[in-house]
Amino acid sequence: DTGVSQDPRHKITKRGQNVTFRCDPISEHNRLYWYRQTLGQGPEFLTYFQNEAQLEKSRLLSDRFSAERPKGSFSTLEIQRTEQGDSAMYLCASSLSGTGNSPLHFGNGTRLTVT
Amino acid sequence: DQQVKQNSPSLSVQEGRISILNCDYTNSMFDYFLWYKKYPAEGPTFLISISSIKDKNEDGRFTVFLNKSAKHLSLHIVPSQPGDSAVYFCAATSQGNLIFGKGTKLSVKP
Numbered sequence: 001d002t003g004v005s006q007d008p009r010h011k012i013t014k015r016g017q018n019v020t021f022r023c024d025p026i027s028e029h030n031r032l033y034w035y036r037q038t039l040g041q042g043p044e045f046l047t048y049f050q051n052e053a054q055l056e057k058s059r060l061l062s063d064r065f066s067a068e069r070p071k072g073s074f075s076t077l078e079i080q081r082t083e084q085g086d087s088a089m090y091l092c093a094s095s096l097s098g099t100g101n102s103p104l105h106f107g108n109g110t111r112l113t114v115t
Numbered sequence: 116d117q118q119v120k121q122n123s124p125s126l127s128v129q130e131g132r133i134s135i136l137n138c139d140y141t142n143s144m145f146d147y148f149l150w151y152k153k154y155p156a157e158g159p160t161f162l163i164s165i166s167s168i169k170d171k172n173e174d175g176r177f178t179v180f181l182n183k184s185a186k187h188l189s190l191h192i193v194p195s196q197p198g199d200s201a202v203y204f205c206a207a208t209s210q211g212n213l214i215f216g217k218g219t220k221l222s223v224k225p
Contacts, residue, residue: 004158033212042119042204042215043159056212091158097211101147101166104213106158 004107020078021110025094035091121216134192138205145207195223
């Protein structure tokens with residue numbers, strides 16, 4: 001399978017704990033995105049990378065959230081001191097930048113439940 | 116304020132008939148529009164897209180229409196099949212990151 005891969009698929013944690021998610025994009029894609037989706041809503045943009053550079057961060061990304069893409073390949077999203085409001089599906093997507101537009105290809109997400 | 120709006124949370128259609136899903140946007144800088152389909156417990160799957168320089172794009176049973184003056188786009192599925200039952204998201208972009216609507220749940224009845 002050469003699609004976007006996310007790990008873990010599900011994570012249950014207690015409030016106040018830290019969690020980290022991993023995303024492996026499609027190998028030739030240089031852009032990587034993180035989105036969050038809650039019930040009844042569409043995916044909401046969090047941040048994106050072009051290669052290893054983090055180019056944009058949404059105001060949804062509070063200082064408890066940090067994302068990295070150290071070698072321009074896989075990415076991690078860490079949430080510190082989790083809160084119940086962080087419970088959501090966290091989606092990763094990748095695309096190929098260049099001339100013209102390119103659709104984002106999504107992974108199956110990590111579902112976070114904060115108890 | 117929502118920049119991409121899907122005002123119908125759900126739509127029910129008989130198998131074989133046409134499904135029409137609608138989407139409105141407010142940002143005139145958007146230049147690329149996409150439709151995604153999502154099954155439960157899976158990520159959104161890219162379906163079809165259209166550039167702002169076009170008004171129609173067709174791919175098999177799926178056609179997307181863009182009306183820039185009305186800031187409106189629609190997805191037509193003909194003929195609808197039970198396997199098309201899913202949540203459909205409209206998305207738009209001007210700089211790379213996509214802005215999504217809240218989705219429309221399509222149910223295709225056999």
